[in-house]
Amino acid sequence: MKWETVIGLEIHVQLNTKSKIFSSALTKYGKKPNSQACAIDLGLPGVLPVLNVEAVNKAIRFGVAINAHINKRNIFDRKNYFYPDLPKGYQISQMDWPIIGKGKIEIILGNQTKVICITRAHLEEDAGKSIHDMFDDNTAIDLNRAGIPLLEIVSEPDMRSAKEAVAYTKKIHTLVQYIDICDGNMQEGSFRCDANISIRPKGQKELGTRAELKNINSFKFLERAINFEVKRQKDILEEGEKVVQETRLYDSIKNETRSMRLKEETNDYRYFPDPDLLPIEISNELLEKVKQTLPELPDQRKTRFVVELGLSEYDADVLTSQKSLADYFEVMLEDNIVNIKLCANWVMGELSAALNKHQIDIQNSPITAPALSLLISRISDDTISVKTAKDVFKYMWDSKNSADEIIKVRGLKQMTNMVEIEVIIEQVIANSTLQVSQFKLGNNKILGFFIGKIMELTGGKVNPKQVNELLRKKLL
Numbered sequence: 001m002k003w004e005t006v007i008g009l010e011i012h013v014q015l016n017t018k019s020k021i022f023s024s025a026l027t028k029y030g031k032k033p034n035s036q037a038c039a040i041d042l043g044l045p046g047v048l049p050v051l052n053v054e055a056v057n058k059a060i061r062f063g064v065a066i067n068a069h070i071n072k073r074n075i076f077d078r079k080n081y082f083y084p085d086l087p088k089g090y091q092i093s094q095m096d097w098p099i100i101g102k103g104k105i106e107i108i109l110g111n112q113t114k115v116i117c118i119t120r121a122h123l124e125e126d127a128g129k130s131i132h133d134m135f136d137d138n139t140a141i142d143l144n145r146a147g148i149p150l151l152e153i154v155s156e157p158d159m160r161s162a163k164e165a166v167a168y169t170k171k172i173h174t175l176v177q178y179i180d181i182c183d184g185n186m187q188e189g190s191f192r193c194d195a196n197i198s199i200r201p202k203g204q205k206e207l208g209t210r211a212e213l214k215n216i217n218s219f220k221f222l223e224r225a226i227n228f229e230v231k232r233q234k235d236i237l238e239e240g241e242k243v244v245q246e247t248r249l250y251d252s253i254k255n256e257t258r259s260m261r262l263k264e265e266t267n268d269y270r271y272f273p274d275p276d277l278l279p280i281e282i283s284n285e286l287l288e289k290v291k292q293t294l295p296e297l298p299d300q301r302k303t304r305f306v307v308e309l310g311l312s313e314y315d316a317d318v319l320t321s322q323k324s325l326a327d328y329f330e331v332m333l334e335d336n337i338v339n340i341k342l343c344a345n346w347v348m349g350e351l352s353a354a355l356n357k358h359q360i361d362i363q364n365s366p367i368t369a370p371a372l373s374l375l376i377s378r379i380s381d382d383t384i385s386v387k388t389a390k391d392v393f394k395y396m397w398d399s400k401n402s403a404d405e406i407i408k409v410r411g412l413k414q415m416t417n418m419v420e421i422e423v424i425i426e427q428v429i430a431n432s433t434l435q436v437s438q439f440k441l442g443n444n445k446i447l448g449f450f451i452g453k454i455m456e457l458t459g460g461k462v463n464p465k466q467v468n469e470l471l472r473k474k475l476l
């Protein structure tokens with residue numbers, strides 16, 4: 001039987017507000033357990049939640065950025081369930097009237113574009129955290145996370161493969177950082193997703209039964225978890241059995257998913273409007289204001305890179321996939337607008353590789369954008385060859401000295417004296433009679449041999465293009 005995979009994602013975006021959504025407790029990550037939880041987060045009797053307007057503004061920013069419908073009147077509901085990390089016995093969320101309604105996200109896979117519909121995005125508070133490994137057999141609860149504002153973005157079941165799900169998630173991950181509503185830190189859990197997966201016979205309209213994989217916090221795990229789950233469900237159906245609707249956990253070490261609990265139905269939560277909170281009313285003025293403060297969005301920036309800077313779609317896509325990467329690149333162009341393509345290549349190549357290898361964010365790069373820009377100018381003005389530039393880059397990385405200082409101190413400037421270069425070329429030709437005769441017999445590849453020798457003798461300090469031309473002349 002041919003099966004079709006169906007995926008819908010719930011992405012939890014932690015909004016980067018200073019204080020919590022309903023209290024003034026701070027939201028900093030990594031603080032001492034329970035040092036950032038106040039009476040409101042604990043749900044003690046007699047307290048009242050007070051809405052943090054910043055969280056509302058940030059949710060609206062998302063809605064405006066994806067051009068979604070915004071519910072100008074939206075309502076907080078109580079979602080009731082018992083769990084030790086939820087002291088109130090309910091989570092404040094939004095059910096029937098979410099702040100953001102329908103919207104769309106466009107993803108690109110290879111050379112195909114696909115639209116993924118967004119069902120809704122609602123505001124809610126995060127729960128606390130159970131700590132199982134600190135007190136022997138006891139479990140402790142840290143409520144620092146309780147009450148941190150989340151925007152849960154729910155997609156339609158529109159994705160058909162793990163790759164599409166990853167592309168969609170990455171797109172949202174990039175966007176929320178561009179519009180500065182989330183720090184995007186997946187390791188710290190600021191951006192995580194639940195993947196709902198089902199399969200159905202190809203051509204069938206009705207959806208199959210879904211399993212929900214909770215709290216996935218890396219793109220790699222998302223892809224692996226979905227692929228594992230799809231295979232598990234296929235095996236079940238092919239055995240003639242039924243998939244059960246349940247919540248599962250992805251174990252990244254064993255690369256498998258395990259059942260956590262049967263999935264609750266919506267009505268198990270006994271949702272009802274929170275009587276402690278007024279509906280949120282969004283005025284046209286506020287909407288207008290948010291629109292005006294929105295920065296250039298990733299797609300717009302990408303288009304500008306293609307149209308105005310002449311970059312390829314691919315390069316523009318890579319460079320704009322991270323706001324900080326695109327910012328760095330644009331600072332380089334301030335002094336180097338003639339070498340756009342070369343700057344792009346160095347950011348995506350040498351620099352990204354070094355940052356990756358040392359696990360450093362581009363904001364903390366030991367080589368700043370103006371410094372790299374200068375290095376590139378030294379390639380384009382023929383002071384050094386590309387090969388030498390790669391060495392200079394390494395010295396810059398380690399020493400933080402400028403390209404010019406390094407070139408000077410290490411004597412790396414390219415030889416420009418043609419007479420000297422000619423002498424070396426003639427010397428190489430004179431010592432390579434066999435290779436010369438091979439060249440004369442039509443073996444053009446042998447040129448590489450000569451170039452290699454010349455590079456060796458000059459320590460790479462010659463311009464390969466010049467050498468190539470001269471060499472051909474001398475060999476004829």
Ligand SMILES: Nc1ncnc2c1ncn2[C@@H]1O[C@H](COP(=O)(O)OP(=O)(O)OP(=O)(O)O)[C@@H](O)[C@H]1O
Pocket residue numbers: 006007008009010154155156157158196197198207208209210212266
């Ligand atoms: N049969 C299905 N196969 C795959 N995905 C599905 C299927 N049915 C629903 N989905 C997806 O599951 C997600 C459901 O999220 P939603 O927040 O609406 O409800 P929930 O998961 O039941 O509730 P909760 O927020 O409590 O986890 C959506 O992304 C939706 O597209």
Ligand SMILES: [Mg+2]
Pocket residue numbers: 010152154
């Ligand atoms: Mg949900």
Ligand SMILES: [Mg+2]
Pocket residue numbers: 010194212
């Ligand atoms: Mg869910």
